[in-house]
Amino acid sequence: MNRQQTILKLRTHRLAVLLIDARQANRRTFEECAQAMGVSVEEYQSYEAAQAAPSLPALEALAFYLNLPLEHFWSQTTLSAQAAAPSDQVRKLRGLRNRAIGARLRQRRTQLEMGTEALAEKLSMPIENVDTFESGQNSIPLPQLELIAEALGLPIQELFDQHGPIGEWRTERELNEKFAQLPAKMKDFVSKPVNRPYLELAMRLSELSVEKLRTVAESLLEITY
Structure with a gap:
């Protein structure tokens, strides 16, 4: 077995482990995951047995179905390991x-x-x-x-917990839900690092009083005209 074949085998086995873990962590059956990926049950089971590997579109469909970030399937940590907290x-x-x-x-x-x-x-x-x-x-x-x-x-x-790990988890979920409600164009604008200065400017302006905002607006008008 040459080097490329060894790498391919190792990556296939790692992906199989992550597939098994993702399915079990979400309490899904073989049939449900196979249907989500648009493959037969036998083909899906071959993925978990590391006898074959899914395509990227099939993996994307499964990630969507399980509500997981696609990047998880390149992770070195299983969901069960992430969820387990010492008693x-x-x-x-x-x-x-x-x-x-x-x-x-x-x-x-x-x-x-x-x-x-x-x-x-x-x-x-x-x-x-x-x-x-x-x-x-x-x-x-x-x-x-x-x-x-x-x-x-x-x-x-x-x-409710506001500052502990559970509080942080709740806050993150609420922020994600609010972000999901934004118009598509606004999401695209906010997500681009190049637009960060505009966002920081908007935050600073939102902290100004009405009088100071009026002064800023008048100054901008003077510059414009």
Whole structure:
């Protein structure tokens, strides 16, 4: 086997691993992925067995179907490896979030000048529960948290993670959704690095007061005429 054949075999096997991982991570069947790619089930299975490799158009169709960036199939990391978080990190994150939620509830209750006894009575729960929830010692079941937030006049959205990894993930998804709603021409303009100075200028202008914007506009008119 010459060098080119060796490289081809290695890349075919790597692609097979990524195909298997992508299908399993998205809980899809052979039939569903084959249909998405427009090939027979047998042909698709040959891709995962590294006996053959899909064409670029077929791979693009699968990436679209699985809502994955096409570049993933050149990645060195599987989806399962990316998704797996050590259990101790998850426990630590949950503990931090419990304390953050409890602190926000206590802050809101204090702002309302409401004692723990009054809140406990309003919620028909033992005062000890209020204390442990606000201290972050115990996780608050979601329906219970909703009732506490309502009693404090606090929108549940204010308790969502804003700065941690989950908060960053939510923010990124929201930004992507907003970007997807832009007109095609605006998306094209924003995505080109050469247009960055114009975007930065627009951002700076948006921070100016009405009076300063008027002054800038008048100056531009003087230059023009």
